[in-house]
Amino acid sequence: MDKSQPENLKNVGLKSTLPRLKILGLFESGQERHMSAEDVYKQLLSTGDDVGLATVYRVLTQFQQAGLLVRHNFEGGKSVFELNQGKHHDHIVCLQCGHVEEFYDSAIESRQKKVAAELGFEVHDHSLQIYADCTKAKCPNKR
Amino acid sequence: MDKSQPENLKNVGLKSTLPRLKILGLFESGQERHMSAEDVYKQLLSTGDDVGLATVYRVLTQFQQAGLLVRHNFEGGKSVFELNQGKHHDHIVCLQCGHVEEFYDSAIESRQKKVAAELGFEVHDHSLQIYADCTKAKCPNKR
DNA sequence: AATGCAAATGAGAACGATTATCATTCACCT
DNA sequence: AGGTGAATGATAATCGTTCTCATTTGCATT
Ligand SMILES: [Mn+2]
Ligand SMILES: [Mn+2]
Ligand SMILES: [Zn+2]
Ligand SMILES: [Zn+2]
Secondary structure, three states, rough: OOOHHHHHHHOOOOOOOOHHHHHHHHHHOOOOOOOEHHHHHHHHHHHOOOOOHHHHHHHHHHHOOOOOEEOOOOOOOOEEEEEEOOOOOOOEEOOOOOEEEEEEEEEHHHHHHHHHHHOOOEEEEEEEEEEEOOOOOOOOOOO | OOOHHHHHHOOOOOOOOOOOOOOOHHHOOOOOOOOOOHHHHHEEEEEOOOHHHHHHHHHHHHHOOOOOOEEOOOOOOOOOEEOOOOOOOEEEEEEOOOOOOEEHHHHHHHEEEEEEHHOOOEEEEEEEEEEEEOOOOOOOOOO
16 A cells, blocks of 8 residues: 555546656655656656656646645755645755755744734745755765 | 945956946845846836846846845745845745845744754755735735 | 547647857956 | 957857647546
């Protein structure tokens, strides 16, 4: 019971087609948590599961609208997607190796609501990324 | 003494040309604090100060590298620039009217350093935008 | 299992933002 | 004023993404 269930798709109003199952399966495989359209496209190509690039873009957007995926706009121009696990979190991105770490800090979260309220805004959502240097062994950390 | 000082440019290693003075002057005029390349281009056109779009892009990047401007990547694809006033701040963007409000919260700032440190990162910088609905009179706030 | 049809796909064109090219013009130092 | 290397601007090129549309597919119905 660890394969992409077509029910997942039917439940959100999307007919379960081969391209959609492959793309969802790739995210569920857990190999790579945060992937761009290009990442997904190349990954599928590499395993012989050819899916058109246009379809990848379309499906990723549909999955996001259906709540299956979450889209992030990190620096670098391209959108990145990840499985929606229900719980919100923010990201730390290593400027050297691109490694992404996730975190959640309730103090930061509540402070944002407070600040917004004081300025007369009703928060919809937010985007927080910390850009830093990580200490991973393979990281070509220069400083 | 409220006009763009050519010294500003010389001091950061940029020769003071007409296009550069016009662009810097526009930001210093205080009319609009956050502007995209397109915003700057159109603003200059509207006052007869024609500057090529390529030059606008080039100069904005140069000003950012020189520390005169700060670049932000809000949602919507295009980069937005603002005068660098030395002090860091984050933004609340209204999803309806695009109105941008600035804020600084030391609790949020310090919490970020702490979170990063615990994960073994040395913070370089960060990007925080709150997307919300504002209460401005002219805002076509739908909800 | 064959049929029908709306929905999905994929190749390629189109698009918007940004960057690269390169011939012409300009800022600034003799 | 003249010389030179940097800056400009028109345009082509690039990148990520969306659009178009002819073809294929999922799936409900015979
Ligand atoms: Mn994540
Ligand atoms: Mn600002
Ligand atoms: Zn958060
Ligand atoms: Zn901040």
